[in-house]
Amino acid sequence: MFDLLGTKLPSRLLLGTAQYPSPAILADAVEASGTSVVTVSLRREMAGGRAGEKFWSLIRALGTRILPNTAGCHSVKEAVTTAKMARDVFDTTWIKLEVIGNHDTLQPDVFGLVEAARILCEDGFSVFPYTTDDLVVAERLLEAGCKVLMPWCAPIGSALGPVNIMALRSMRGHFPGVPLIVDAGLGRPSHAATVMELGFDAVLLNTAVAKAADPVSMARAFGKAVEAGREAFSSGMLEPRDVAVPSTPTIGRAVFS
Amino acid sequence: MKLMVNGEAHEVAATTLAELLAALDYEGDWLATAVNSDLVHKANRAEFQLSDGDRIEILSPMQGG
Secondary structure, eight states, X not given: OEEETTEEESOSEEEEOOSOSOHHHHHHHHHHHTOSEEEEEEEEOOTTXXXXXXXXXXXXXXXXXXXXXXXXXXXXXXXXXXXXXXHHHHOOSEEEEOOBOOTTTOOBOHHHHHHHHHHHHHTTOEEEEEEOSOHHHHHHHHHTTOSOBEEOSSSTTOOOOOSXXXXXXXXXXXXXXXXXXXXXXXXXXXXXXHHHHTTOSEEEESHHHXXXXXXXXXXXXXXXXXXXXXXHHHHOOOOOOSSOOOSSOOTTOOOOO | OEEEETTEEEEOOOOBHHXXXXXXXXXXXXXXXXXXXXXXXXXXXXXXXXXXXXXXXXXEEEEOO
């Protein structure tokens, strides 16, 4: 079991709920992935509208833990107010904190992120900050009260996979006791397995599953990859070598000449 | 009283946030509200007095990554 801030979770995969072809496919993908945490957001409701109610009913029926986000927020004030509104609706102190700093790359505004994280941590939130792989920013977020960090491995929705393995490895090494969740940029199950093999505690993804030709099968594939990567990390992997080493014993080899 | 609700101008008779929600046919415990960029808790809507020019946001759960 994965202990995330005192909550025991059966899966190390956190899944987004956006961009699926239909609500039914979303529900099936969540089940196939084995995830126990899904991310959700808040958006304007139309007068007399029931869109929120339908979606909320669907999510509650999944029986997973909810991680609301502040997606789309570009200022500290927006993010803080959105987080408080999410707590009011979803009745959870967990918040995936996004403060976007660049429209093109959707790169986090790390200065605003630290400021918003401090405000929300002091207000009793468990802040899951969507951040970069910068170690100094990570330290500031921990000082602000965060107990978990969520570095990107590539821009949101890019499907590039881990573009800076060294930075991720360094982050894992610097913060051995902090839950680290790779959030954003994963495109394939092998990407998820790779970061899990590096020792990351979990991954959060959305687009790679939702926009796959078969989201349900892809969700299952990611679930397996995350599990495989974690088990590999826990099993002590062989380090790469520059020379060949025979795997079959050479002692007792027959001599025919 | 003139208000901005989810970015649209409204002329309403409602004086509290709860009355505004009812007048505009918003209902349900899945709604989140903010006035002038600050949260107004569900429990406080009935006594929250609106003022002319207030900006109200009414949000509900939506898909997210």
